[in-house]
Amino acid sequence: MSDTPVACTRPRIAAGHRLQWEAAQDAYVLLYPEGMVRLNPSAAEILKRCDGEHSVAELVAELESAFGQSDLGADVDAFLAAALQRRWIDAS
Amino acid sequence: MPADAQIKPPLWLLAEVSYACPLQCVYCSNPLELGRRADELDTESWLRVLRQARALGAAQLGFSGGEPLVRRDLERLIAEARQLGFYTNLITSAVGMDQARLERLVAAGLDHIQISFQAADRRTSRLIAGTDYFEHKRAMARAVKAAGLPMVLNFVLHRHNIDQLQDMLELSESVGADYVELANTQYYGWGLANRAHLLPSRGQLERARAVTEAFRARVGERMRLYFVVPDYYENRPKPCMAGWGRVFLLVAPDGTALPCHGARQIRSLSFPNVRNASVAEIWYHAPAFNAFRGEDWMPQPCRGCPEREQDFGGCRCQAYQLLGDAALTDPVCDRSPHHQLVLDAVAAAQHSEPPPAPLVYRNPRNARRAAGVTATTATRADG
């Protein structure tokens, strides 16, 4: 983990974690050692794009155009900060 | 009995693939009777169980035992599980693992390994497990990290090792553990048989908590520590297995399907077997799985208690073991009329002299002897 603000990085799903669609739960889930979280749709849309390729700015732009919304930046930043804190993503 | 629609699918499949284990831990939660290897499910049956459980919605899969590495087909099971979309966890002593086997497990798609340690040194390890693999475990823990897998180290804490907690944490840090579970012994099976030896004193427990806090403050998120207190020291029971038949489905080596490790000892229930029924039939319809779902089964004081949705009345196996009736309130709860039993065990643990009876190791000889002990306990509790 580094001290770089998430916004300056290309986040990716952390090692040992897996994002996957679960039909039985009708939701995306994030799986990790001995546990899982059921994701709400917006969390899933963000995490799907945490592939180590998208910068945070690109990720936000893509979400805004996909969902016809603007001003998603602050929400995405807040989510990514929380995800980093929980070690769901690596940001470097 | 609850209707299908109210029963959610299992999220976890715990596949206890073998009874055999090279260790003989005195706190093993397995039943006192050891099963026979000849009765274990074959590869095809396990593959069928994996497919059926996954189709039902289970997403987490734990391979445990006994020691799962004794199964030569483990790689095959992991590969199938991974392909089905399970997150695969291997819960192992690391005995039976070497670099080549580790590489095969990783190649098969294993997601994560949990290694159990008995202590932070060889001598205590030998006291607990009846045999010593300490150096091997440490070497394998390093190898797991080098292979890039996330790694949980698990220490079962009790009177004989809890004072080494600082050393355990340093050991964990030195091998690069991502998570450390500091789980106090749960008093089932072999653990209950050895309870007088194992239950730590209040002072030990408080020191251990303080050590954990200090270490946590230093390592932060780099190594996460989970400290599980022995429920005997609580006044509310744990929400055991997140509720009976709610999240976990366990399949024992011989195919018996259970809601938890300890349930098999509950003689008033008869548990289904995956040889004779599909996982879906078992999960939704087996009377043993429905026995303690919902609230209709609840006794006083749980019935109407505002906390019943948090702890589900506690642990059915603990009620059975300590009171002889699985449908009573877990006596760990201070609202249980039988809570004194737990207080007495805790009071006894504040003395420092070791109990007169020796430690009972989990091995076939002691399992045969225990058959008699179990019968005595049940008779007394019934009366």
Ligand code: SF4
């Ligand atoms: S009375 Fe039953 S439901 Fe209430 S706190 Fe105790 S165990 Fe839980």
